[in-house]
Amino acid sequence: MKPQHVLPLAIFVTIVVAFGASFHLNLNPEETPFAIKDRSMPAFDLPPALDGTPGLASKDLQGHVAIVNFFASWCAPCREEHPVLLTLEKRTGVPLYGIAYKDQRPALAKWLGGEGNPFRAIGFDENGRTFIDWGLSGVPETFVVDGRGRVVWRFQGALNEAVLDKGLMPFLKKVKGGGAS
Amino acid sequence: MKRLAVLALLVLWAAPALAAGADEAMLPDPAQEARARHIMEELRCLVCQNESISDSHADLARDLREIVRERVAAGESDKQVKAFMVDRYGDWILMKPPFNWRTAVLWLAPLLLLAAGGTGVWIYVRRQRTGVPPAAALDEVERARLLALLDEDGSA
Incomplete structure (x- = not known):
């Protein structure tokens, strides 16, 4: 190889390698890594968030596909996604469970009492330790747990029609079709 | 007005006391x-x-600090505490990313750029040295022509 070809080639190779590597690095600073992907769901056992309703423990989510939504009554995007949650079970055929992050019981009762409660059960994560165990950095965040208790899908931020159509629905079809449930 | 300025100064003065974690339970x-x-x-x-x-x-940072203190107090090593965090949040939670195949480009890019630059300089220097043949001494005809040109220039 002629020496004058070395430099352009080196630059070209560097760019190609950097481009390839960029697919492996998480370049969206808004999104934090999904570190628990495909792992067994972190164990938890939370008291009920509302009087007269069940609490939520990880064993409740074993043995079937389930959607878990971390939320808080003080969180604006959670209110934004609430209408989507209200019809989610009907549309997906998958039970929806909630985990209330650092919330106040009266505020929660007032909000869900007024807007409707879409959850089978809500765990009250008062100190936010379950939130940390699941690797969250903010609410809302939604997960899918498969029939074997593994955390297989997540979405950070408010659910909307586009996320349902392009992300959640096709994914659930795959999970349920795969016989994992 | 003066009183307000003094108050503002006092607040600024006190600000470091409000630094993150200052009000938290330290380990004994x-x-x-x-x-x-x-x-x-x-x-x-x-x-x-x-x-x-x-x-x-x-x-969240406050909660994570609390967890760090709990685990240190429980006798965990630095490595174990960090592993707990990486388990939940990935390598991303480490301020200094570890060296692995995913971060290889990040760590090696400066070296690669240095190598590329070095190669460029090397090629340039080599070309300078070999590309232009050393000037031969002037022969009689050239010397006469040069003097003539210099003369011409001087008289203009």
Whole structure:
């Protein structure tokens, strides 16, 4: 190889390698890594968030596909996604469970009492330790747990029609079709 | 007005006392507290991203500091505490990313660029040395022509 070809080639190779590597690095600073992907769901056992309703423990989510939504009554995007949650079970055929992050019981009762409660059960994560165990950095965040208790899908931020159509629905079809449930 | 200025100054003065973690329960053992502090400096705050959890006022950072202290007090090594965090948040939570195949380009890019630049300089220098043949001494005809040209220039 002629020496004058070395430099352009080196630059070209560097760019190609950097481009390839960029697919492996998480370049969206808004999104934090999904570190628990495909792992067994972190164990938890939370008291009920509302009087007269069940609490939520990880064993409740074993043995079937389930959607878990971390939320808080003080969180604006959670209110934004609430209408989507209200019809989610009907549309997906998958039970929806909630985990209330650092919330106040009266505020929660007032909000869900007024807007409707879409959850089978809500765990009250008062100190936010379950939130940390699941690797969250903010609410809302939604997960899918498969029939074997593994955390297989997540979405950070408010659910909307586009996320349902392009992300959640096709994914659930795959999970349920795969016989994992 | 003056009183207001004094008040503002006092508030500014007091600000360091409000630094992240100042109101938190320190570990009773100063050596353990120092170790916990050191670990906190190496963990990224997930909400503010370019701050360590040691500097951040975010709620999550406060909780993570609490966990660091708990685990240090329970006798875990720095490595174990960090592993707990990486388990949940990935390598991303480490302020200093570890060297692995995913971060190889990040760590090696400066070296690659240095090598590319060095190669460029090397080629340039080599070309300078070999590309232009050393000037031969002038023969009689050339010398006469040169003098003539210089003369011409001087008289103009």
